[in-house]
Amino acid sequence: MKKYIYLALSSAVLLWLAWPPIPYTSLILCFAFVPLMVALQRLENDDSIVKKPIFLIAGLTFLVWNTASIYWVFNSLNAVMPTIAACLLSLIPFGLGALLMTLSFWIYRKITNKTKPFIADISLIGLWMSYEYLHQSWDLKFPWMTLGNGFATTPQLIQCYEFTGVYGGSLWILVSNILIFRIWSLWNNGKWKVESGKLNVESRKWKVKGLSIALFAWIFIPTVCSVVIYNTYEEEINPSNVVVVQPNIDPYGKNYTYTAEQQLEVLLKLSKEKAQVNTEFFIWPETALVGFTEETNFLSSQNFKTTSHFLDSFRNATVITGAETYAVYQNKKTPSARLDKQNNIYWDSFNTAVAIENSPKLQFYHKSKLVPGVEKMPFPAFLNILTPLFEKFGGSTGGYGGQEEPSNLYTASGIGVVPAICYESIWGDWVAKSVNQGAQFIAIITNDGWWGNTSGKDQHLDYARLRAVENRRWVARSANTGISAFINQRGDVVQQTEWWQPAVLKQDINLNSELTFYTKHQDWLVYPFLLIGFMSLVYGLFIQFLNKKKSGG
Structure with a gap:
């Protein structure tokens, strides 16, 4: 049994080594699943073990990998709520993500024993990509561990994402691992059973050669194409001067606490350090303007007046900033609206991005991809019973409203900007929908x-x-308190700040109005695999039902 555990742990270590932020290792993903796949096949063929712990062996790989890669989830949740609540919410990314990954491999092995290897392999791709899509779409959304994200530190290898998005990376990784595993199965001289049945030596050699050529082409051709695109890509010259501010104000007040006026003063002081006459944008961080302000009264707020006065010296500039806002309704208008019984009104609070310029015109964007449990109660129709528990522990439990569709912020000159707030930046389709509406950066x-x-x-x-x-x-x-940066159209980090340091950056960026294939069609690649995944799930569960029936369970 130990050898299977070691193989499972080997896959977990390889997946972790290949994962950001470790640089130059992302290609390990193309074979990181192979030890686990070998372990599961050998385990099923091991006659000395009666009950095959397929689920547990696969689960070990994915639990260790998830924990090693996103251990910081507990740390971050514990910073905003007591330990018990943080432990409960940590189960969403740690446990749930690992569970869904494990189910993909468990069902895959059920199907493998009942059908041809090619069909089983296609089912694994469908099951895995369906899990990834589910984990970016439902109320417990957390697409952090989507396989295609693993190439984030090596943009030289993923220039094809302008056509496929991150699901292209997931497909690349899965097929590479499957091809290597199949080559191993055939090359292993019959020591372990070949799942396609008995093959003579000559036939096995030809199959190995064919799969080896397919593997080489599958990895080599996209890599070369991507490197060529990366080295030949040229941006159209269309400069805009942008200033990015990192105030580094402790959000929890552990070291020092700023009033709303003092925080705004820090933002303005830093902005002036790099500002110039032709600056068109000042980008300030999430919740830079603190103190919840009703949106209809925002123009009369001190935050707006002070910011507007600052812009008197930069007539062509727009401030894109995070703010805390709320809206009041006489009747309930949104699912997240809450009732103020004393005043008999409904209200929503928002994590907002607002565009402020030299005019009384204001534009608001409300963060919509809200963190489950912390910013939004998942499945509110069923889990509202937990609201008192999370409130007792300090959680927000669905404290924010949002908007159904993405939208941009526009300047008076017509430049569109995608205002992605924090967590939203890991949704490729959400950002692409905004860009598709005319955003130029x-x-x-x-x-x-x-x-x-x-x-x-x-x-x-x-x-x-x-x-x-x-x-x-x-x-x-x-x-704020993070790493601010400018990233060009090839995915290169052109400038970045240090962690936990007040800083300001200035950069002439090139605006772009051309739409990529991915921008126009978003996650088109995943949809055929959702159908395959659904059919595989039904078939796998049917096989499990028949097995239980035969065993009298």
Whole structure:
């Protein structure tokens, strides 16, 4: 049994070594699943073990990998709520993600024993990509561990993402692992059973040669094409001067506490350090303007007046900033609206991005990809019973409203900006929908203080590079207490700040109005595999039902 555990742990270690923010190792993903696949096949063929712990062996790989890669989730949640609540919410990314990955492999092995290897392999791809799509779409959304994200530190290898998005990377990784595993199965001289049946030596050699050629072409051709695109890609010259501010104000007040006026003063002081006459954008981080302000009264707020006065010296500039806002309704207008019984009104609070310029015109964007449990109660119709528990432990339990569709912020001159707030920047389709509406660059505003000095903050930065490649848009990233940066259209980090340091960056970026194939069609690649995944799930469960019936269970 130990040898199977060691193989499972080998896959977990390889997956972790290949994962951001570790640089130059992402190609390990193309064979990282192979030890696990070997372990599962050998385990099923091991006559000395009566009950095959397929689920447990696969689960070990994925639990260890998830824990090693996103251990920072507990650290970040523990920063905003007591330990018990943080432990409960940590189960979402740790346990649930690992469970869904394990189910994909468990069902795959059920199907493998009842059908041809090719069909089983296609089912694995469908099951895995269906899990990834589910984990970016339902109320417990957390697409952090989508396989295609693993290439975030090597944009030279993923220029094809402008056509496929991250699901192209997931498909590349899965097929590579399957081909290597099949070659191993055939090459292993019959020591272990070949799942396609008995093959003579000559036939096995020809199959190995064919699969080896397919593997070489599958890895080599996309790599070469991507490297060529990377080295020949040229941006159209269309400059815009942008200033990104990182105030580095402790969001939890552990070291020092700022009033709303003092925080705004820090933002303005830093902005002036790099500002010039032709500056068109100042990008400030998430919740830079603190103190909840009713949106209809925002023009009369002190935050707006002070910011507007600052812009008197920069007549062509727009401030894109995070803010805390709320809206009041006489009747309930949104699912997230809450009742103020004393005043008999409904209200929503928002994590907002707002565009402020030299005019009384205001534009708001409300963060919509909300963190489950912390910013939004998942499955509220069923889990509202847990609201008192999370409130007792300090959680937000669905405290924020959002908007159904993405939208951009526009300047008076017509420049469109994607206002991605924090967690939203890991959704390729969401950002692409905004770009498709006319955005010419991407502004990511975030507060990364809750990550602590862990790999989480670095992964969050690296994932922004994927959005740059997918849409061929510059990314201007403002992160309070995090890492602020400029990323060009090839996915290169052109400038970045240090962690936990007040800083300001200035960059002439090139605006782009051309739409990539991915921008136009978003996650088109995954849809055929959703059908395959559904059919595989039904078939796998049917096989399990028959097995239980035969055994009298």
